[in-house]
Amino acid sequence: MEATNQYADRKKKSKFSLHALNFHLQPLYFMLPAIILLGIFLFLPAILTIYYAFTDYYLLTPDKREFVGFSNFVELFTDPVFMRSLQNIVVFVVCIIIVQVGTALGLALLINKNRKGNIFLKIAFFSPVVMSLVVVSVLWLYLLNPTDGLINSILQTVGIDAQPFLTSPKQAIYVLVFVSAWQGAGYQMLIFLAGLQNISREVYEAAKIDGANRWQSFLHVTLPLLRPTTTLIIFTTLIAAFKLIIQPMIMTQGGPLNSTMTPIFYIYQTGFTDRLVGYASAMTVVFGLLIAIVSFLQRKLAKEDI
Structure with missing residues:
Protein backbone atom coordinates (compact mmCIF):
# COMPACT_ATOMS: atom_id res chain seq x y z
CA MET A 1 0.00 0.00 0.00
CA ALA A 53 34.88 35.28 -47.25
CA PHE A 54 37.72 32.78 -46.82
CA THR A 55 37.08 31.02 -50.16
CA ASP A 56 37.45 31.81 -53.86
CA TYR A 57 33.75 31.10 -54.43
CA TYR A 58 32.75 31.98 -58.01
CA LEU A 59 28.99 32.03 -58.59
CA LEU A 60 29.06 30.07 -61.86
CA THR A 61 31.27 27.28 -60.45
CA PRO A 62 30.01 26.77 -56.87
CA ASP A 63 31.40 23.22 -56.64
CA LYS A 64 35.00 24.32 -57.28
CA ARG A 65 35.40 26.77 -54.42
CA GLU A 66 38.56 26.39 -52.36
CA PHE A 67 39.73 27.75 -49.03
CA VAL A 68 42.13 30.68 -49.62
CA GLY A 69 42.60 31.96 -46.08
CA PHE A 70 42.99 35.73 -45.74
CA SER A 71 43.79 36.32 -49.43
CA ASN A 72 40.51 38.11 -50.08
CA PHE A 73 41.09 40.46 -47.15
CA VAL A 74 44.67 41.21 -48.21
CA GLU A 75 43.48 42.02 -51.73
CA LEU A 76 40.61 44.06 -50.31
CA PHE A 77 42.81 46.58 -48.51
CA THR A 78 44.82 47.16 -51.69
CA ASP A 79 41.71 47.58 -53.83
CA PRO A 80 41.53 51.28 -54.86
CA VAL A 81 37.81 51.06 -55.69
CA PHE A 82 36.90 49.69 -52.26
CA MET A 83 39.04 52.28 -50.48
CA ARG A 84 37.45 55.02 -52.59
CA SER A 85 34.00 53.69 -51.72
CA LEU A 86 34.84 53.94 -48.00
CA GLN A 87 36.00 57.52 -48.53
CA ASN A 88 32.79 58.34 -50.41
CA ILE A 89 30.53 56.88 -47.73
CA VAL A 90 32.31 58.84 -44.98
CA VAL A 91 31.79 62.07 -46.94
CA PHE A 92 28.17 61.16 -47.60
CA VAL A 93 27.43 60.25 -43.97
CA VAL A 94 28.95 63.45 -42.56
CA CYS A 95 27.20 65.66 -45.11
CA ILE A 96 23.81 63.94 -44.91
CA ILE A 97 23.74 64.21 -41.11
CA ILE A 98 24.44 67.94 -41.28
CA VAL A 99 22.11 68.70 -44.20
CA GLN A 100 19.23 66.34 -43.50
CA VAL A 101 19.06 66.82 -39.72
CA GLY A 102 19.45 70.58 -40.09
CA THR A 103 16.74 70.73 -42.76
CA ALA A 104 14.39 68.56 -40.70
CA LEU A 105 14.83 70.79 -37.65
CA GLY A 106 14.22 73.92 -39.73
CA LEU A 107 11.04 72.49 -41.25
CA ALA A 108 9.80 71.38 -37.82
CA LEU A 109 10.35 74.87 -36.43
CA LEU A 110 8.52 76.33 -39.42
CA ILE A 111 5.34 74.30 -38.94
CA ASN A 112 5.43 74.17 -35.15
CA LYS A 113 3.53 77.43 -34.78
CA ASN A 114 -0.21 77.65 -35.25
CA ARG A 115 -0.81 79.28 -38.60
CA LYS A 116 -2.96 78.75 -41.66
CA GLY A 117 -1.62 76.30 -44.23
CA ASN A 118 0.29 74.12 -41.75
CA ILE A 119 -1.55 70.98 -42.85
CA PHE A 120 -0.60 71.63 -46.47
CA LEU A 121 3.03 72.24 -45.48
CA LYS A 122 3.16 69.02 -43.45
CA ILE A 123 1.83 67.02 -46.41
CA ALA A 124 4.18 68.76 -48.84
CA PHE A 125 7.27 68.22 -46.68
CA PHE A 126 6.42 64.61 -45.86
CA SER A 127 5.26 63.48 -49.31
CA PRO A 128 8.79 62.67 -50.64
CA VAL A 129 9.22 60.16 -47.80
CA VAL A 130 6.41 57.92 -49.08
CA MET A 131 7.78 57.98 -52.62
CA SER A 132 9.94 55.12 -53.86
CA LEU A 133 13.67 55.87 -53.87
CA VAL A 134 13.81 54.59 -57.44
CA VAL A 135 11.10 57.06 -58.51
CA VAL A 136 12.84 59.90 -56.67
CA SER A 137 16.18 59.04 -58.26
CA VAL A 138 14.73 58.91 -61.79
CA LEU A 139 12.88 62.19 -61.22
CA TRP A 140 16.04 64.03 -60.14
CA LEU A 141 18.02 62.35 -62.90
CA TYR A 142 15.86 64.19 -65.43
CA LEU A 143 15.84 67.45 -63.46
CA LEU A 144 19.65 67.44 -63.19
CA ASN A 145 20.36 66.57 -66.82
CA PRO A 146 23.41 68.71 -67.75
CA THR A 147 22.10 69.63 -71.20
CA ASP A 148 18.33 70.04 -71.03
CA GLY A 149 17.44 69.55 -67.36
CA LEU A 150 15.06 71.93 -65.61
CA ILE A 151 17.59 72.92 -62.93
CA ASN A 152 20.18 74.08 -65.47
CA SER A 153 17.49 75.90 -67.45
CA ILE A 154 16.59 77.88 -64.33
CA LEU A 155 20.24 78.59 -63.56
CA GLN A 156 20.87 79.87 -67.08
CA THR A 157 17.79 82.07 -66.84
CA VAL A 158 19.31 83.90 -63.85
CA GLY A 159 22.73 84.16 -65.50
CA ILE A 160 24.51 81.14 -63.98
CA ASP A 161 26.39 78.73 -66.23
CA ALA A 162 25.00 75.21 -66.64
CA GLN A 163 26.46 72.79 -64.11
CA PRO A 164 27.61 69.21 -64.82
CA PHE A 165 26.06 67.90 -61.56
CA LEU A 166 26.06 64.08 -61.82
CA THR A 167 28.70 64.03 -64.56
CA SER A 168 31.26 65.85 -62.41
CA PRO A 169 33.50 63.84 -60.03
CA LYS A 170 33.57 66.83 -57.69
CA GLN A 171 29.82 67.53 -57.62
CA ALA A 172 28.19 64.11 -57.96
CA ILE A 173 28.49 62.94 -54.32
CA TYR A 174 27.08 66.24 -53.04
CA VAL A 175 24.18 65.99 -55.47
CA LEU A 176 23.37 62.59 -53.97
CA VAL A 177 23.50 64.19 -50.52
CA PHE A 178 20.98 66.83 -51.64
CA VAL A 179 18.63 64.30 -53.24
CA SER A 180 18.78 61.99 -50.22
CA ALA A 181 18.17 64.85 -47.79
CA TRP A 182 15.24 66.10 -49.87
CA GLN A 183 13.70 62.64 -49.83
CA GLY A 184 14.25 61.80 -46.16
CA ALA A 185 14.04 65.07 -44.22
CA GLY A 186 10.25 64.91 -43.89
CA TYR A 187 10.43 61.83 -41.68
CA GLN A 188 12.90 63.41 -39.25
CA MET A 189 10.80 66.57 -39.37
CA LEU A 190 7.85 64.73 -37.80
CA ILE A 191 10.06 63.37 -35.01
CA PHE A 192 11.45 66.84 -34.32
CA LEU A 193 7.91 68.23 -34.37
CA ALA A 194 6.85 65.73 -31.72
CA GLY A 195 9.84 66.73 -29.62
CA LEU A 196 9.06 70.44 -29.98
CA GLN A 197 5.43 69.96 -28.98
CA ASN A 198 6.52 68.10 -25.84
CA ILE A 199 8.43 71.16 -24.60
CA SER A 200 6.30 73.00 -22.05
CA ARG A 201 5.33 76.58 -22.93
CA GLU A 202 6.03 77.52 -19.33
CA VAL A 203 9.76 77.05 -19.96
CA TYR A 204 9.66 79.60 -22.78
CA GLU A 205 7.62 81.98 -20.65
CA ALA A 206 10.18 81.70 -17.85
CA ALA A 207 12.99 82.41 -20.33
CA LYS A 208 11.08 85.42 -21.68
CA ILE A 209 10.64 86.80 -18.15
CA ASP A 210 14.41 86.44 -17.65
CA GLY A 211 14.91 88.65 -20.71
CA ALA A 212 15.76 86.02 -23.33
CA ASN A 213 14.92 86.83 -26.93
CA ARG A 214 13.83 84.23 -29.52
CA TRP A 215 17.36 83.32 -30.56
CA GLN A 216 18.51 82.93 -26.97
CA SER A 217 15.43 80.82 -26.18
CA PHE A 218 16.26 78.60 -29.15
CA LEU A 219 19.89 78.16 -28.06
CA HIS A 220 19.35 77.73 -24.34
CA VAL A 221 15.88 76.15 -24.17
CA THR A 222 14.89 74.45 -27.43
CA LEU A 223 18.19 72.81 -28.37
CA PRO A 224 19.02 71.40 -24.90
CA LEU A 225 15.51 69.98 -24.46
CA LEU A 226 15.64 68.50 -27.98
CA ARG A 227 18.94 66.77 -27.31
CA PRO A 228 17.52 63.24 -26.78
CA THR A 229 15.39 63.59 -29.94
CA THR A 230 18.34 64.92 -31.93
CA THR A 231 20.56 62.08 -30.74
CA LEU A 232 17.99 59.50 -31.79
CA ILE A 233 17.58 61.11 -35.23
CA ILE A 234 21.34 61.30 -35.78
CA PHE A 235 21.70 57.65 -34.78
CA THR A 236 19.00 56.42 -37.19
CA THR A 237 20.19 58.69 -40.01
CA LEU A 238 23.76 57.44 -39.61
CA ILE A 239 22.76 53.78 -39.90
CA ALA A 240 20.52 54.47 -42.91
CA ALA A 241 23.23 56.53 -44.65
CA PHE A 242 25.73 53.66 -44.54
CA LYS A 243 23.29 51.56 -46.60
CA LEU A 244 23.32 53.97 -49.58
CA ILE A 245 22.84 52.03 -52.83
CA ILE A 246 19.68 52.99 -54.73
CA GLN A 247 20.66 56.57 -55.60
CA PRO A 248 24.12 55.79 -57.04
CA MET A 249 22.78 52.67 -58.75
CA ILE A 250 20.06 54.61 -60.58
CA MET A 251 21.65 58.01 -61.02
CA THR A 252 25.40 57.50 -61.51
CA GLN A 253 26.20 53.74 -61.55
CA GLY A 254 28.99 54.61 -59.12
CA GLY A 255 30.63 57.15 -61.43
CA PRO A 256 32.05 59.34 -62.67
CA LEU A 257 35.48 57.90 -61.86
CA ASN A 258 34.04 55.99 -58.87
CA SER A 259 33.24 59.30 -57.16
CA THR A 260 29.84 57.97 -56.02
CA MET A 261 30.76 54.32 -55.55
CA THR A 262 29.60 53.12 -52.13
CA PRO A 263 30.58 49.91 -50.29
CA ILE A 264 27.11 48.38 -50.56
CA PHE A 265 26.91 49.12 -54.30
CA TYR A 266 30.44 47.76 -54.83
CA ILE A 267 29.53 44.59 -52.92
CA TYR A 268 26.44 44.21 -55.11
CA GLN A 269 28.45 44.69 -58.32
CA THR A 270 31.18 42.30 -57.24
CA GLY A 271 28.83 39.59 -56.02
CA PHE A 272 26.07 39.68 -58.63
CA THR A 273 27.62 41.32 -61.72
CA ASP A 274 31.18 39.98 -61.49
CA ARG A 275 29.92 36.88 -59.60
CA LEU A 276 32.93 36.93 -57.24
CA VAL A 277 30.99 35.80 -54.18
CA GLY A 278 34.06 35.09 -52.05
CA TYR A 279 35.54 38.54 -52.57
CA ALA A 280 32.15 40.22 -52.09
CA SER A 281 31.68 38.27 -48.84
CA ALA A 282 35.03 39.55 -47.56
CA MET A 283 33.92 43.10 -48.31
CA THR A 284 30.66 42.46 -46.50
CA VAL A 285 32.45 41.19 -43.39
CA VAL A 286 34.82 44.17 -43.25
CA PHE A 287 32.12 46.75 -43.91
CA GLY A 288 29.79 45.07 -41.42
CA LEU A 289 32.49 45.27 -38.75
CA LEU A 290 33.04 48.97 -39.51
CA ILE A 291 29.31 49.69 -39.14
CA ALA A 292 29.21 47.69 -35.90
CA ILE A 293 32.13 49.67 -34.46
CA VAL A 294 30.62 53.03 -35.46
CA SER A 295 27.22 52.01 -34.07
CA PHE A 296 28.77 50.85 -30.80
CA LEU A 297 30.74 54.07 -30.36
CA GLN A 298 27.75 56.26 -31.12
CA ARG A 299 25.54 54.20 -28.84
CA LYS A 300 28.15 54.54 -26.10
CA LEU A 301 28.31 58.30 -26.53
CA ALA A 302 24.53 58.70 -26.76
CA LYS A 303 23.59 56.25 -24.00
CA GLU A 304 22.69 58.96 -21.50
CA ASP A 305 20.51 60.86 -24.01
CA ILE A 306 18.42 58.06 -25.54
Whole structure:
Protein backbone atom coordinates (compact mmCIF):
# COMPACT_ATOMS: atom_id res chain seq x y z
CA MET A 1 0.00 0.00 0.00
CA GLU A 2 2.84 2.36 0.91
CA ALA A 3 4.66 1.55 -2.35
CA THR A 4 1.49 2.33 -4.31
CA ASN A 5 1.19 5.69 -2.59
CA GLN A 6 4.82 6.51 -3.32
CA TYR A 7 4.34 5.63 -7.00
CA ALA A 8 1.22 7.82 -7.15
CA ASP A 9 3.11 10.70 -5.52
CA ARG A 10 6.00 10.37 -7.98
CA LYS A 11 3.59 10.27 -10.93
CA LYS A 12 1.78 13.33 -9.59
CA LYS A 13 5.05 15.22 -9.14
CA SER A 14 6.14 14.19 -12.64
CA LYS A 15 2.93 15.52 -14.15
CA PHE A 16 3.27 18.72 -12.15
CA SER A 17 6.90 19.21 -13.30
CA LEU A 18 5.90 18.55 -16.91
CA HIS A 19 3.07 21.05 -16.61
CA ALA A 20 5.37 23.65 -15.05
CA LEU A 21 7.98 23.13 -17.79
CA ASN A 22 5.33 23.42 -20.48
CA PHE A 23 4.05 26.62 -18.87
CA HIS A 24 7.53 28.20 -18.84
CA LEU A 25 8.16 27.15 -22.45
CA GLN A 26 4.95 28.72 -23.77
CA PRO A 27 6.63 32.06 -24.64
CA LEU A 28 9.20 30.10 -26.64
CA TYR A 29 6.42 28.43 -28.63
CA PHE A 30 5.10 31.85 -29.66
CA MET A 31 8.61 33.03 -30.54
CA LEU A 32 9.49 29.90 -32.50
CA PRO A 33 8.19 31.07 -35.94
CA ALA A 34 10.17 34.32 -35.63
CA ILE A 35 13.27 32.44 -34.47
CA ILE A 36 13.03 30.08 -37.45
CA LEU A 37 12.64 32.97 -39.91
CA LEU A 38 15.56 34.86 -38.32
CA GLY A 39 17.66 31.74 -38.52
CA ILE A 40 16.89 31.20 -42.21
CA PHE A 41 17.11 34.81 -43.42
CA LEU A 42 19.58 36.38 -40.97
CA PHE A 43 21.80 34.02 -38.98
CA LEU A 44 22.38 31.41 -41.69
CA PRO A 45 23.30 34.00 -44.39
CA ALA A 46 25.63 35.71 -41.91
CA ILE A 47 27.41 32.44 -41.13
CA LEU A 48 27.68 31.55 -44.84
CA THR A 49 29.02 35.04 -45.64
CA ILE A 50 31.82 34.64 -43.09
CA TYR A 51 32.61 31.19 -44.51
CA TYR A 52 32.59 32.35 -48.14
CA ALA A 53 34.88 35.28 -47.25
CA PHE A 54 37.72 32.78 -46.82
CA THR A 55 37.08 31.02 -50.16
CA ASP A 56 37.45 31.81 -53.86
CA TYR A 57 33.75 31.10 -54.43
CA TYR A 58 32.75 31.98 -58.01
CA LEU A 59 28.99 32.03 -58.59
CA LEU A 60 29.06 30.07 -61.86
CA THR A 61 31.27 27.28 -60.45
CA PRO A 62 30.01 26.77 -56.87
CA ASP A 63 31.40 23.22 -56.64
CA LYS A 64 35.00 24.32 -57.28
CA ARG A 65 35.40 26.77 -54.42
CA GLU A 66 38.56 26.39 -52.36
CA PHE A 67 39.73 27.75 -49.03
CA VAL A 68 42.13 30.68 -49.62
CA GLY A 69 42.60 31.96 -46.08
CA PHE A 70 42.99 35.73 -45.74
CA SER A 71 43.79 36.32 -49.43
CA ASN A 72 40.51 38.11 -50.08
CA PHE A 73 41.09 40.46 -47.15
CA VAL A 74 44.67 41.21 -48.21
CA GLU A 75 43.48 42.02 -51.73
CA LEU A 76 40.61 44.06 -50.31
CA PHE A 77 42.81 46.58 -48.51
CA THR A 78 44.82 47.16 -51.69
CA ASP A 79 41.71 47.58 -53.83
CA PRO A 80 41.53 51.28 -54.86
CA VAL A 81 37.81 51.06 -55.69
CA PHE A 82 36.90 49.69 -52.26
CA MET A 83 39.04 52.28 -50.48
CA ARG A 84 37.45 55.02 -52.59
CA SER A 85 34.00 53.69 -51.72
CA LEU A 86 34.84 53.94 -48.00
CA GLN A 87 36.00 57.52 -48.53
CA ASN A 88 32.79 58.34 -50.41
CA ILE A 89 30.53 56.88 -47.73
CA VAL A 90 32.31 58.84 -44.98
CA VAL A 91 31.79 62.07 -46.94
CA PHE A 92 28.17 61.16 -47.60
CA VAL A 93 27.43 60.25 -43.97
CA VAL A 94 28.95 63.45 -42.56
CA CYS A 95 27.20 65.66 -45.11
CA ILE A 96 23.81 63.94 -44.91
CA ILE A 97 23.74 64.21 -41.11
CA ILE A 98 24.44 67.94 -41.28
CA VAL A 99 22.11 68.70 -44.20
CA GLN A 100 19.23 66.34 -43.50
CA VAL A 101 19.06 66.82 -39.72
CA GLY A 102 19.45 70.58 -40.09
CA THR A 103 16.74 70.73 -42.76
CA ALA A 104 14.39 68.56 -40.70
CA LEU A 105 14.83 70.79 -37.65
CA GLY A 106 14.22 73.92 -39.73
CA LEU A 107 11.04 72.49 -41.25
CA ALA A 108 9.80 71.38 -37.82
CA LEU A 109 10.35 74.87 -36.43
CA LEU A 110 8.52 76.33 -39.42
CA ILE A 111 5.34 74.30 -38.94
CA ASN A 112 5.43 74.17 -35.15
CA LYS A 113 3.53 77.43 -34.78
CA ASN A 114 -0.21 77.65 -35.25
CA ARG A 115 -0.81 79.28 -38.60
CA LYS A 116 -2.96 78.75 -41.66
CA GLY A 117 -1.62 76.30 -44.23
CA ASN A 118 0.29 74.12 -41.75
CA ILE A 119 -1.55 70.98 -42.85
CA PHE A 120 -0.60 71.63 -46.47
CA LEU A 121 3.03 72.24 -45.48
CA LYS A 122 3.16 69.02 -43.45
CA ILE A 123 1.83 67.02 -46.41
CA ALA A 124 4.18 68.76 -48.84
CA PHE A 125 7.27 68.22 -46.68
CA PHE A 126 6.42 64.61 -45.86
CA SER A 127 5.26 63.48 -49.31
CA PRO A 128 8.79 62.67 -50.64
CA VAL A 129 9.22 60.16 -47.80
CA VAL A 130 6.41 57.92 -49.08
CA MET A 131 7.78 57.98 -52.62
CA SER A 132 9.94 55.12 -53.86
CA LEU A 133 13.67 55.87 -53.87
CA VAL A 134 13.81 54.59 -57.44
CA VAL A 135 11.10 57.06 -58.51
CA VAL A 136 12.84 59.90 -56.67
CA SER A 137 16.18 59.04 -58.26
CA VAL A 138 14.73 58.91 -61.79
CA LEU A 139 12.88 62.19 -61.22
CA TRP A 140 16.04 64.03 -60.14
CA LEU A 141 18.02 62.35 -62.90
CA TYR A 142 15.86 64.19 -65.43
CA LEU A 143 15.84 67.45 -63.46
CA LEU A 144 19.65 67.44 -63.19
CA ASN A 145 20.36 66.57 -66.82
CA PRO A 146 23.41 68.71 -67.75
CA THR A 147 22.10 69.63 -71.20
CA ASP A 148 18.33 70.04 -71.03
CA GLY A 149 17.44 69.55 -67.36
CA LEU A 150 15.06 71.93 -65.61
CA ILE A 151 17.59 72.92 -62.93
CA ASN A 152 20.18 74.08 -65.47
CA SER A 153 17.49 75.90 -67.45
CA ILE A 154 16.59 77.88 -64.33
CA LEU A 155 20.24 78.59 -63.56
CA GLN A 156 20.87 79.87 -67.08
CA THR A 157 17.79 82.07 -66.84
CA VAL A 158 19.31 83.90 -63.85
CA GLY A 159 22.73 84.16 -65.50
CA ILE A 160 24.51 81.14 -63.98
CA ASP A 161 26.39 78.73 -66.23
CA ALA A 162 25.00 75.21 -66.64
CA GLN A 163 26.46 72.79 -64.11
CA PRO A 164 27.61 69.21 -64.82
CA PHE A 165 26.06 67.90 -61.56
CA LEU A 166 26.06 64.08 -61.82
CA THR A 167 28.70 64.03 -64.56
CA SER A 168 31.26 65.85 -62.41
CA PRO A 169 33.50 63.84 -60.03
CA LYS A 170 33.57 66.83 -57.69
CA GLN A 171 29.82 67.53 -57.62
CA ALA A 172 28.19 64.11 -57.96
CA ILE A 173 28.49 62.94 -54.32
CA TYR A 174 27.08 66.24 -53.04
CA VAL A 175 24.18 65.99 -55.47
CA LEU A 176 23.37 62.59 -53.97
CA VAL A 177 23.50 64.19 -50.52
CA PHE A 178 20.98 66.83 -51.64
CA VAL A 179 18.63 64.30 -53.24
CA SER A 180 18.78 61.99 -50.22
CA ALA A 181 18.17 64.85 -47.79
CA TRP A 182 15.24 66.10 -49.87
CA GLN A 183 13.70 62.64 -49.83
CA GLY A 184 14.25 61.80 -46.16
CA ALA A 185 14.04 65.07 -44.22
CA GLY A 186 10.25 64.91 -43.89
CA TYR A 187 10.43 61.83 -41.68
CA GLN A 188 12.90 63.41 -39.25
CA MET A 189 10.80 66.57 -39.37
CA LEU A 190 7.85 64.73 -37.80
CA ILE A 191 10.06 63.37 -35.01
CA PHE A 192 11.45 66.84 -34.32
CA LEU A 193 7.91 68.23 -34.37
CA ALA A 194 6.85 65.73 -31.72
CA GLY A 195 9.84 66.73 -29.62
CA LEU A 196 9.06 70.44 -29.98
CA GLN A 197 5.43 69.96 -28.98
CA ASN A 198 6.52 68.10 -25.84
CA ILE A 199 8.43 71.16 -24.60
CA SER A 200 6.30 73.00 -22.05
CA ARG A 201 5.33 76.58 -22.93
CA GLU A 202 6.03 77.52 -19.33
CA VAL A 203 9.76 77.05 -19.96
CA TYR A 204 9.66 79.60 -22.78
CA GLU A 205 7.62 81.98 -20.65
CA ALA A 206 10.18 81.70 -17.85
CA ALA A 207 12.99 82.41 -20.33
CA LYS A 208 11.08 85.42 -21.68
CA ILE A 209 10.64 86.80 -18.15
CA ASP A 210 14.41 86.44 -17.65
CA GLY A 211 14.91 88.65 -20.71
CA ALA A 212 15.76 86.02 -23.33
CA ASN A 213 14.92 86.83 -26.93
CA ARG A 214 13.83 84.23 -29.52
CA TRP A 215 17.36 83.32 -30.56
CA GLN A 216 18.51 82.93 -26.97
CA SER A 217 15.43 80.82 -26.18
CA PHE A 218 16.26 78.60 -29.15
CA LEU A 219 19.89 78.16 -28.06
CA HIS A 220 19.35 77.73 -24.34
CA VAL A 221 15.88 76.15 -24.17
CA THR A 222 14.89 74.45 -27.43
CA LEU A 223 18.19 72.81 -28.37
CA PRO A 224 19.02 71.40 -24.90
CA LEU A 225 15.51 69.98 -24.46
CA LEU A 226 15.64 68.50 -27.98
CA ARG A 227 18.94 66.77 -27.31
CA PRO A 228 17.52 63.24 -26.78
CA THR A 229 15.39 63.59 -29.94
CA THR A 230 18.34 64.92 -31.93
CA THR A 231 20.56 62.08 -30.74
CA LEU A 232 17.99 59.50 -31.79
CA ILE A 233 17.58 61.11 -35.23
CA ILE A 234 21.34 61.30 -35.78
CA PHE A 235 21.70 57.65 -34.78
CA THR A 236 19.00 56.42 -37.19
CA THR A 237 20.19 58.69 -40.01
CA LEU A 238 23.76 57.44 -39.61
CA ILE A 239 22.76 53.78 -39.90
CA ALA A 240 20.52 54.47 -42.91
CA ALA A 241 23.23 56.53 -44.65
CA PHE A 242 25.73 53.66 -44.54
CA LYS A 243 23.29 51.56 -46.60
CA LEU A 244 23.32 53.97 -49.58
CA ILE A 245 22.84 52.03 -52.83
CA ILE A 246 19.68 52.99 -54.73
CA GLN A 247 20.66 56.57 -55.60
CA PRO A 248 24.12 55.79 -57.04
CA MET A 249 22.78 52.67 -58.75
CA ILE A 250 20.06 54.61 -60.58
CA MET A 251 21.65 58.01 -61.02
CA THR A 252 25.40 57.50 -61.51
CA GLN A 253 26.20 53.74 -61.55
CA GLY A 254 28.99 54.61 -59.12
CA GLY A 255 30.63 57.15 -61.43
CA PRO A 256 32.05 59.34 -62.67
CA LEU A 257 35.48 57.90 -61.86
CA ASN A 258 34.04 55.99 -58.87
CA SER A 259 33.24 59.30 -57.16
CA THR A 260 29.84 57.97 -56.02
CA MET A 261 30.76 54.32 -55.55
CA THR A 262 29.60 53.12 -52.13
CA PRO A 263 30.58 49.91 -50.29
CA ILE A 264 27.11 48.38 -50.56
CA PHE A 265 26.91 49.12 -54.30
CA TYR A 266 30.44 47.76 -54.83
CA ILE A 267 29.53 44.59 -52.92
CA TYR A 268 26.44 44.21 -55.11
CA GLN A 269 28.45 44.69 -58.32
CA THR A 270 31.18 42.30 -57.24
CA GLY A 271 28.83 39.59 -56.02
CA PHE A 272 26.07 39.68 -58.63
CA THR A 273 27.62 41.32 -61.72
CA ASP A 274 31.18 39.98 -61.49
CA ARG A 275 29.92 36.88 -59.60
CA LEU A 276 32.93 36.93 -57.24
CA VAL A 277 30.99 35.80 -54.18
CA GLY A 278 34.06 35.09 -52.05
CA TYR A 279 35.54 38.54 -52.57
CA ALA A 280 32.15 40.22 -52.09
CA SER A 281 31.68 38.27 -48.84
CA ALA A 282 35.03 39.55 -47.56
CA MET A 283 33.92 43.10 -48.31
CA THR A 284 30.66 42.46 -46.50
CA VAL A 285 32.45 41.19 -43.39
CA VAL A 286 34.82 44.17 -43.25
CA PHE A 287 32.12 46.75 -43.91
CA GLY A 288 29.79 45.07 -41.42
CA LEU A 289 32.49 45.27 -38.75
CA LEU A 290 33.04 48.97 -39.51
CA ILE A 291 29.31 49.69 -39.14
CA ALA A 292 29.21 47.69 -35.90
CA ILE A 293 32.13 49.67 -34.46
CA VAL A 294 30.62 53.03 -35.46
CA SER A 295 27.22 52.01 -34.07
CA PHE A 296 28.77 50.85 -30.80
CA LEU A 297 30.74 54.07 -30.36
CA GLN A 298 27.75 56.26 -31.12
CA ARG A 299 25.54 54.20 -28.84
CA LYS A 300 28.15 54.54 -26.10
CA LEU A 301 28.31 58.30 -26.53
CA ALA A 302 24.53 58.70 -26.76
CA LYS A 303 23.59 56.25 -24.00
CA GLU A 304 22.69 58.96 -21.50
CA ASP A 305 20.51 60.86 -24.01
CA ILE A 306 18.42 58.06 -25.54
